[in-house]
Amino acid sequence: MGREFSFWEREVWLNKQDLLIIGGGIVGASTAMLYKEKHPDHDVLIIDKGLVPEGASTRNAGFCCVGTMSEHLADMKIAGVETVLKRIERKWKGLNLLKETMGEDLIGYEHSGGYEIFTDDKLFETCSEKVEWMNSELKNRLGVDSVYSVQEYQGYPAIFNHVEGSVNSGMLMRELHKRISKMGVRVWWNSEVESVASKKVSLKGGVDIHAENVVIATNGFTKRLIDLPIKPARGFVFITKPIDGFGWKGTFNHNAGYVYFRNVDNRLLLGGARDLAKEEETTDQFGTNQKIRDYLISFANDVIRLPKGWEIDMEWSGIMGVTENKEPIIEETEKGLFVAAGLSGMGIAIGMQVASELCAKIVR
Ligand SMILES: Cc1cc2nc3c(=O)[nH]c(=O)nc-3n(C[C@H](O)[C@H](O)[C@H](O)COP(=O)(O)OP(=O)(O)OC[C@H]3O[C@@H](n4cnc5c(N)ncnc54)[C@H](O)[C@@H]3O)c2cc1C
Structure with a gap:
């Protein structure tokens, strides 16, 4: 038998959510924030299995990056040139959205630039040859001059990128959660979702919760809840x-x-x-x-x-x-059930942007 609940608990606590988000990482928390900005009167609940958002958002390296030349060239072989160039645009948009929304000081942003250092001469040559072409593509797409330049760092051949920096990932996530808490978003930590079906979310231990719309923002754990290629x-x-x-x-x-x-x-x-x-x-x-x-x-x-x-x-x-080609999955898989996951190691750069693209799909 499942746990016992009163009329009041069922009516007010468990079954009145307008939006229920599974996962309180950068995507889930940003979705809550952006959705609440649009619908301040709606009830939004985040459920997370960790004591803190225990997936990647508080465990990463904090790079705010649009990517390195060798990574782009390797990705182009899998996903094609246009997909990779669009991805750089999405990262750029995402980083600007993150910094403008949160404020650079509050997330410990440091604008250091980023170096790719090489120990393989052949790879360095291949990447250097593409710098001019990439810069002209990015000038058109981002409106920024000479994103990449060939340099040397600590005695290594290097390609420098002047648009990158880093954040303190702990400060970023604390600030995001402080904000959504002020907006009235409820968060249940240490509560693992076992399954999701037709707007019904079942927690481990036999608790069922109903919501108008449900978002799965569980990134690397998504396969446990829904069969998607992540x-x-x-x-x-x-x-x-x-x-x-x-x-x-x-x-x-x-x-x-x-x-x-x-x-x-x-x-x-x-x-x-x-x-x-x-x-x-x-x-x-x-x-x-x-x-x-x-x-x-x-x-x-x-x-x-x-x-x-x-x-x-x-x-x-x-x-x-x-995901196979590193593109995130942002979709409504059935009426009222949304997924935003598969950030493929780029969540600081694209996390808030993915949340904003998802919010545009949640119509209420
Ligand atoms: C070591 C490392 C270094 C990285 N470095 C960088 C970097 O420098 N720059 C960059 O842009 N990106 C980096 N990333 C990637 C980035 O951290 C992720 O893309 C981003 O954090 C994903 O955010 P998310 O909200 O989608 O997922 P997560 O942060 O993983 O959040 C998902 C949440 O869902 C919860 N959850 C999962 N399953 C359930 C369930 N069944 N029930 C309830 N809750 C559940 C988890 O507890 C977790 O809190 C790095 C990642 C790692 C692991």
């Missing part, structure tokens, strides 16, 4: 203890965006290398792959050349949701 992808990150004289300042990428690192004050935050064990990392369970951890430690020693004696302070994993 695969979970685990990402691993560590942050070192402070390092005296740490000289790398800004955001950095290597190997088509698979390895990423930045400074957080005088600490190194380093993550990625999922390509070393793609099959094993296609999982929605948090955890550490020793092969990846070892590789990142040697990368810190051999490529970043950290001084001897550096130490890892904290390490963690996060779960992304990835």
